[in-house]
Amino acid sequence: MQNKYDDPMFFEKYGKMARSQKGLAGAGEWPALQALLPPLAGKRVLDLGCGYGWHCIYAAQQGAAAVTGVDVSEKMLQVAREKTLFPNVEYLLLPIEDIAFAPASFDVVLSSLALHYVADFAAVCQKVHACLAPGGAFIFSVEHPIFTASGPQDWLYDDAGNAVCWPVDNYFHEGARTAVFLGETVQKYHRTLTTYLSGLVQAGFAITDVVEPTPPTRLLAEDATMAQELRRPMMLLVAAQRR
Amino acid sequence: MQNKYDDPMFFEKYGKMARSQKGLAGAGEWPALQALLPPLAGKRVLDLGCGYGWHCIYAAQQGAAAVTGVDVSEKMLQVAREKTLFPNVEYLLLPIEDIAFAPASFDVVLSSLALHYVADFAAVCQKVHACLAPGGAFIFSVEHPIFTASGPQDWLYDDAGNAVCWPVDNYFHEGARTAVFLGETVQKYHRTLTTYLSGLVQAGFAITDVVEPTPPTRLLAEDATMAQELRRPMMLLVAAQRR
Numbered sequence: 001m002q003n004k005y006d007d008p009m010f011f012e013k014y015g016k017m018a019r020s021q022k023g024l025a026g027a028g029e030w031p032a033l034q035a036l037l038p039p040l041a042g043k044r045v046l047d048l049g050c051g052y053g054w055h056c057i058y059a060a061q062q063g064a065a066a067v068t069g070v071d072v073s074e075k076m077l078q079v080a081r082e083k084t085l086f087p088n089v090e091y092l093l094l095p096i097e098d099i100a101f102a103p104a105s106f107d108v109v110l111s112s113l114a115l116h117y118v119a120d121f122a123a124v125c126q127k128v129h130a131c132l133a134p135g136g137a138f139i140f141s142v143e144h145p146i147f148t149a150s151g152p153q154d155w156l157y158d159d160a161g162n163a164v165c166w167p168v169d170n171y172f173h174e175g176a177r178t179a180v181f182l183g184e185t186v187q188k189y190h191r192t193l194t195t196y197l198s199g200l201v202q203a204g205f206a207i208t209d210v211v212e213p214t215p216p217t218r219l220l221a222e223d224a225t226m227a228q229e230l231r232r233p234m235m236l237l238v239a240a241q242r243r
Numbered sequence: 244m245q246n247k248y249d250d251p252m253f254f255e256k257y258g259k260m261a262r263s264q265k266g267l268a269g270a271g272e273w274p275a276l277q278a279l280l281p282p283l284a285g286k287r288v289l290d291l292g293c294g295y296g297w298h299c300i301y302a303a304q305q306g307a308a309a310v311t312g313v314d315v316s317e318k319m320l321q322v323a324r325e326k327t328l329f330p331n332v333e334y335l336l337l338p339i340e341d342i343a344f345a346p347a348s349f350d351v352v353l354s355s356l357a358l359h360y361v362a363d364f365a366a367v368c369q370k371v372h373a374c375l376a377p378g379g380a381f382i383f384s385v386e387h388p389i390f391t392a393s394g395p396q397d398w399l400y401d402d403a404g405n406a407v408c409w410p411v412d413n414y415f416h417e418g419a420r421t422a423v424f425l426g427e428t429v430q431k432y433h434r435t436l437t438t439y440l441s442g443l444v445q446a447g448f449a450i451t452d453v454v455e456p457t458p459p460t461r462l463l464a465e466d467a468t469m470a471q472e473l474r475r476p477m478m479l480l481v482a483a484q485r486r
Contacts, residue, residue: 164399166410168474171409171476197453198452208450210436210437210440
């Protein structure tokens with residue numbers, strides 16, 4: 001995976017986003033992701049692509065026995081270490097693809113908006129399966145396959161600048177896509193819903209829930225531009241259990 | 244649900260489609276659906292929206308103990324009864340929404356491209372759950388939420404008539420859509436992936452697989468226009484198990 005978050009310009013821009021400044025409260029999909037998490041008290045938790053550490057800190061606040069956050073960006077982990085006051089949270093500088101934990105090391109593996117940066121989802125599924133205890137939970141959010149399929153991750157506009165529709169194309173042509181995020185080019189990977197869900201099944205997981213979050217009612221009422229978020233799905237949240 | 248298949252003109256046009264004339268061999272998604280079915284020998288099978296009865300006949304050929312096909316169209320069932328030579332297959336003239344079987348009447352419930360005609364998917368889930376034996380399988384295909392979201396079920400074309408992209412819009416606005424199929428207007432219902440999958444979970448099912456079929460390699464090689472089918476998902480196949 002690309003280490004875009006160590007790029008100083010990108011890192012600075014990312015730091016100005018609502019979700020970077022407010023943490024989980026600034027992430028519109030957080031209530032939906034939170035609802036998919038099992039109780040974390042006493043659990044050993046792994047966070048793949050932990051970034052600033054918001055989810056690791058949340059797990060520690062919920063009474064997790066031990067929390068491990070993995071991220072490819074040293075700059076993100078520096079911030080995470082500064083923010084984190086719990087001694088039972090550790091951060092590892094590592095691409096997600098390179099994790100190699102002992103069998104049954106964790107009870108819960110979570111990942112927030114990171115797995116679309118990984119080229120080989122099946123390989124990650126196998127590694128997560130290997131390090132989860134039987135019955136353990138794997139919960140993640142990714143950019144929705146409909147959001148990633150075409151590539152540019154933008155609306156189709158008419159001559160007057162109105163968003164005509166969300167364009168879908170090349171859906172079954174999986175692989176790298178170059179999108180613009182915060183004015184910078186970022187490499188992500190498009191894969192189909194089938195690859196995500198059937199991939200989990202083939203790796204030995206049972207799918208326990210699938211949710212496409214919508215903005216909270218409060219945000220829809222406060223911000224008229226939020227209605228656009230109801231025109232197409234942007235994120236996919238998946239809960240699975242190790243069989 | 245609308246009883247479009249009893250409309251004489253529509254019924255005649257539908258009868259000329261490859262899938263109508265060739266049966267399962269003429270349905271591109273059949274190998275993918277077949278792969279999701281459990282062994283049917285000795286099973287009690289219910290087919291929701293059975294149409295010409297192809298899937299009922301297949302179940303009987305596989306040694307199903309008893310097969311029930313339900314359809315809202317008398318014309319479709321007339322053809323089904325003529326085609327079906329197995330005495331243990333019965334056909335019932337009934338909208339899918341009106342099924343009311345005794346608890347644990349079936350081991351397998353299947354439905355091929357019919358549930359997008361039903362307004363209330365959650366209600367169907369509850370009824371299927373109620374008439375399935377514990378551990379029983381619910382396998383269905385529907386038009387993909389990406390295919391049904393916008394409404395017209397057609398590509399967006401440029402001035403030269405080229406398909407620019409598949410337009411997605413109104414994704415989270417669920418409900419009736421009027422599409423043109425075989426030159427006739429047909430009323431279908433759009434719902435999100437979340438409504439399908441999370442709906443199953445809430446009704447007491449475990450999701451065991453999710454597949455978006457692509458045309459068989461042979462078809463892609465023989466027919467250049469088939470490549471268009473790789474640009475967007477058209478169908479969603481789901482396998483679930485009654486918990």
